[in-house]
Amino acid sequence: MSPDAGFSAVIPAGGVGSRLWPLSTPDHPKFLLDLLGSGASLLQDTVARVAPVSDRIMIVTGAAHVSSVRGQLPCLGDDDVIAEPSPHDSMPAIALAAAVLERRHGPHSMGAFSADHVIRKPEAFREAVRIARAAAEAGKVVVIGIEPRGPSTAFGYIKAEAPIEGMEGVRQVEAFTEKPDASTAEAMLAAGSHYWNAGMYVTRTDVLLGHLSRTHPSLEQGVRELAEAWDGPRRAAELDRIWPDLTCIAIDHAIAEPVAAEGGVAVVPGDLDWYDIGDFAVLASMMEPGPDGVRLLQREAGVTTIDAPGAMVVGGERPVVLVGVGDVTVVDAPDAILVLGRDSAQKVKQAMEGTRKR
Amino acid sequence: MSPDAGFSAVIPAGGVGSRLWPLSTPDHPKFLLDLLGSGASLLQDTVARVAPVSDRIMIVTGAAHVSSVRGQLPCLGDDDVIAEPSPHDSMPAIALAAAVLERRHGPHSMGAFSADHVIRKPEAFREAVRIARAAAEAGKVVVIGIEPRGPSTAFGYIKAEAPIEGMEGVRQVEAFTEKPDASTAEAMLAAGSHYWNAGMYVTRTDVLLGHLSRTHPSLEQGVRELAEAWDGPRRAAELDRIWPDLTCIAIDHAIAEPVAAEGGVAVVPGDLDWYDIGDFAVLASMMEPGPDGVRLLQREAGVTTIDAPGAMVVGGERPVVLVGVGDVTVVDAPDAILVLGRDSAQKVKQAMEGTRKR
Numbered sequence: 117m118s119p120d121a122g123f124s125a126v127i128p129a130g131g132v133g134s135r136l137w138p139l140s141t142p143d144h145p146k147f148l149l150d151l152l153g154s155g156a157s158l159l160q161d162t163v164a165r166v167a168p169v170s171d172r173i174m175i176v177t178g179a180a181h182v183s184s185v186r187g188q189l190p191c192l193g194d195d196d197v198i199a200e201p202s203p204h205d206s207m208p209a210i211a212l213a214a215a216v217l218e219r220r221h222g223p224h225s226m227g228a229f230s231a232d233h234v235i236r237k238p239e240a241f242r243e244a245v246r247i248a249r250a251a252a253e254a255g256k257v258v259v260i261g262i263e264p265r266g267p268s269t270a271f272g273y274i275k276a277e278a279p280i281e282g283m284e285g286v287r288q289v290e291a292f293t294e295k296p297d298a299s300t301a302e303a304m305l306a307a308g309s310h311y312w313n314a315g316m317y318v319t320r321t322d323v324l325l326g327h328l329s330r331t332h333p334s335l336e337q338g339v340r341e342l343a344e345a346w347d348g349p350r351r352a353a354e355l356d357r358i359w360p361d362l363t364c365i366a367i368d369h370a371i372a373e374p375v376a377a378e379g380g381v382a383v384v385p386g387d388l389d390w391y392d393i394g395d396f397a398v399l400a401s402m403m404e405p406g407p408d409g410v411r412l413l414q415r416e417a418g419v420t421t422i423d424a425p426g427a428m429v430v431g432g433e434r435p436v437v438l439v440g441v442g443d444v445t446v447v448d449a450p451d452a453i454l455v456l457g458r459d460s461a462q463k464v465k466q467a468m469e470g471t472r473k474r
Numbered sequence: 475m476s477p478d479a480g481f482s483a484v485i486p487a488g489g490v491g492s493r494l495w496p497l498s499t500p501d502h503p504k505f506l507l508d509l510l511g512s513g514a515s516l517l518q519d520t521v522a523r524v525a526p527v528s529d530r531i532m533i534v535t536g537a538a539h540v541s542s543v544r545g546q547l548p549c550l551g552d553d554d555v556i557a558e559p560s561p562h563d564s565m566p567a568i569a570l571a572a573a574v575l576e577r578r579h580g581p582h583s584m585g586a587f588s589a590d591h592v593i594r595k596p597e598a599f600r601e602a603v604r605i606a607r608a609a610a611e612a613g614k615v616v617v618i619g620i621e622p623r624g625p626s627t628a629f630g631y632i633k634a635e636a637p638i639e640g641m642e643g644v645r646q647v648e649a650f651t652e653k654p655d656a657s658t659a660e661a662m663l664a665a666g667s668h669y670w671n672a673g674m675y676v677t678r679t680d681v682l683l684g685h686l687s688r689t690h691p692s693l694e695q696g697v698r699e700l701a702e703a704w705d706g707p708r709r710a711a712e713l714d715r716i717w718p719d720l721t722c723i724a725i726d727h728a729i730a731e732p733v734a735a736e737g738g739v740a741v742v743p744g745d746l747d748w749y750d751i752g753d754f755a756v757l758a759s760m761m762e763p764g765p766d767g768v769r770l771l772q773r774e775a776g777v778t779t780i781d782a783p784g785a786m787v788v789g790g791e792r793p794v795v796l797v798g799v800g801d802v803t804v805v806d807a808p809d810a811i812l813v814l815g816r817d818s819a820q821k822v823k824q825a826m827e828g829t830r831k832r
Contacts, residue, residue, distance in 0.1 A: 138795070418829070418832045420825050420828045420829040420832070422818070422821050422824060422825050422828070423815075423818060423821065424813075424815075432811070434808075434809070434810055434811055435809070435810040435811070435829045435832070436810065436811045436813070437496070437810050437811065437812045437813070437825045437826075437828075437829055438812075438813050439812070439813070439814045439815060439818045439821050439822060439825045440814060440815030440816065440817065440818025440821065441799065441802060441813055441814070441815035441818075442815075444799060444813060446811070446813055448811060450792070451792070451793070452792055452793040452794065452795050453790070453792055453793070453794045453795065453804070453806060453811065454795045454796075454797070455782075455794070455795070455796050455797070455799055455802060455804055455813055456797045456798060456799070457781075457782075457797065457798030457799035457800075458798065459798065460780070460781060460797045460798025460799075463780050463781065463797050463798065464797060466780060467778050467780050467795045467797045468795075470778045470780070470795075471776070471778040471793045471795055474776045474778070474793070
C-alpha cells in the first residue's frame with residue numbers, strides 16, 4: 117500500500133445496451149449516449165461523478181471506441197485509456213487496470229464503476245465511496261449496495277450481516293444472490309438488510325489481484341505480464357499474445373462471490389437513486405412527459421398524437437404521427453425504425469438480432 | 475350530336491387523398507401513386523382502362539400537377555390536359571372539359587371517370603360504358619352503378635327503378651341517397667336495386683351543359699366563355715377572369731340529383747370489383763400479406779416483427795422493426811413517419827392537419 121498514491125477510479129466502458137437498439141448500436145453503445153437528454157453522455161456523467169473523489173481515472177473500453185471516448189473526454193491523458201482488443205467481461209478489464217495502476221503508482225485503493233449507470237444523488241454516491249475507501253484500505257473488498265426502491269427482479273442482491281465494528285456505515289456481506297423471482301424479491305425487501313448489487317466495487321489493487329491469484333491464477337498472471345509491458349514498446353505484442361486466452365468472467369463471479377464466502381467482502385449501503393437503464397420501459401419511466409403527454413428524447417421535431425396516450429419518441433428529424441396506438445415507443449434511428457408496444461421492451465434485443473440476420 | 479365525334483373520356487384528377495397521408499401529399503396526390511404495387515399509378519391504370527372505349531382522353535388536373543401527369547402519360551397531346559388554376563370540385567372541371575370538347579368536335583357523348591379508383595374487372599367496366607353510351611346518346615344522363623359487396627356506409631347509393639324499355643342493362647334512377655347509416659345500408663342491401671355511386675357519369679356534352687344551364691346557369695355560361703377562348707390566345711386571361719368565380723360544386727349535386735328528380739337519369743349496374751382506396755384500412759384489405767404475414771408497399775427493405783400480427787409497412791429504406799404492436803400500419807415517407815393503430819384509419823386526415831399546423 118502506497119499511502120500517497122491516492123485513489124483510482126476504473127471505469128469499464130463496454131456493453132452495447134442491446135435492448136435500447138436502434139438507439140444504441142455496436143458503433144454507438146449505450147455509455148456514449150445522452151440517454152436522459154441532459155447534454156452529457158452516461159460516460160461523461162460517470163466521470164463527472166467520480167472525479168471529485170478520485171486522483172486519476174482509467175477508462176477501459178473496446179479498441180473501436182477509444183477515439184469516441186477520447187472525443188467525449190478531452191481531458192484524458194494518453195495513459196488514462198486501456199483499449200481491450202476484444203470483450204472479455206468485466207474481470208479482465210478491471211484486473212488489467214488494477215495491475216497497470218499498481219505498477220505505475222504502487223499498491224493503492226481503487227474503485228470500479230460502470231460507465232452506463234445513472235445516479236441521481238451524486239453526493240451520496242461520493243460519500244459512499246469515501247466510506248468504502250476507508251474499509252478497502254483496511255483490506256476489504258467493498259461493494260456499494262443500493263437501497264432497494266422496490267422488490268425488483270432485475271438485479272442481483274447483496275445480503276448484509278452486522279455492521280463491522282469501528283467502521284461506521286460498513287456491514288459484513290453474508291452472500292450475493294442472483295436475480296430473484298418475484299416472491300423472493302418481496303421476501304428480501306420485507307426482511308431488510310438486502311441491497312441491489314450495481315457492480316460497484318472498491319478495493320486495494322493488491323487485495324484485488326491477491327484474491328485473483330487464488331481464484332483465477334492464470335488471469336492474474338496474464339494481467340501482471342501485460343502490466344509489466346504496458347508502458348513500454350512490447351504492449352501490442354503482449355496484448356496479441358496474452359489477451360485472447362484470458363478467462364472471460366465478471367468480477368462478481370471471479371472475486372465478489374468467492375471472497376464473500378470467506379468473509380472478505382463488506383458492503384456500504386447507500387441511497388443513491390441509482391438506475392440501470394436497461395430498456396425503453398425503464399427509460400420512459402425516467403422521463404417526464406411534455407405538455408402534450410409525449411416523452412421526447414434526442415429530438416427537435418414535433419410529434420402529433422391522436423388517441424395515442426403514453427407515447428415516447430426517440431431521435432429523428434421528420435414529424436412522427438401516432439394515431440390510435442397506446443403506450444407506444446417509436447425510435448427513429450439511422451439503423452432502423454422501431455415501433456415498440458407496451459410490456460415488450462425486453463424483446464428488443466431479439467428483434468435486433470432478427471433484423472441483423474437479414 | 476355529331477355522329478362521327480366518337481366518345482371522350484374525361485378524367486378529373488384531383489384530390490390529395492388526405493387519409494393516405496403521408497404516403498399521399500399535396501405534391502404527390504393519390505392519383506399519381508402506385509398504391510397497389512402494380513407498377514402503374516391509379517391515373518395510369520384509369521387511362522389504360524378507358525382507352526379501349528374512348529376516342530380521346532381529357533385529363534383535368536391542378537396546374538401544379540400538369541407536369542407530373544404528362545410525365546406519367548407521355549402519349550397525351552397538348553390539347554389533352556386542362557389545368558385548373560384552383561380546385562373547384564368536380565362540376566366545373568367536367569363542365570369545362572365538356573364545353574371545350576364540344577367546341578372542338580361538336581356535341582357528342584362523354585364519360586367522366588375519377589382518376590384514383592380501382593376497378594379489378596376492366597372488361598366489365600368497358601361493357602358498362604358501352605351500354606351507358608348508347609343510353610346517353612338517347613339523351614339520358616347515365617350513372618354506372620356498382621353492385622354492392624356489402625352494406626357499406628362509406629358510399630352514397632343509387633336507387634334503381636324498372637328497366638328502361640328497349641335499353642338492355644339500363645334502369646331508370648329513382649333517387650340518389652347520401653351515405654347511409656348502418657341499418658339503412660343493411661335495408662338497402664336486402665331490398666336490392668340499390669347500387670354504390672362511384673361518380674362515373676356518361677352523357678352527351680350538350681345534354682350535360684343543357685342541364686347545367688338550368689341548374690347552375692352562371693357556371694354553364696362561364697365554361698362556355700372559357701371554351702370559346704380555350705384554343706386561342708385569350709385562354710389565360712379568360713381563366714384569370716372567369717375561373718375564380720365559378721361555383722364550387724360536385725357533379726352529383728349540380729346535375730345527377732336534380733335531373734334524377736325529373737326522371738332524366740339512368741343507371742347501368744355493373745359488377746366491376748370497384749374500390750375507392752380511401753384510407754389505410756381499405757388499402758390493407760386489398761393487399762396480400764407476405765409469407766411473414768406483413769403487407770409491404772413501396773418498400774424493398776425488410777420488416778422484423780415480434781408479437782406484431784397484421785402489420786402493414788409502406789415506403790422507406792431503413793429496416794422497420796415492430797415489437798408487441800398488433801394490426802399496426804407504419805408509413806415511412808419523406809414528410810413524416812406515421813404509426814397507425816387498428817380502427818383509426820379515418821383519423822389520419824386530422825393527424826395530417828395537426829402536423830401541418832406545427
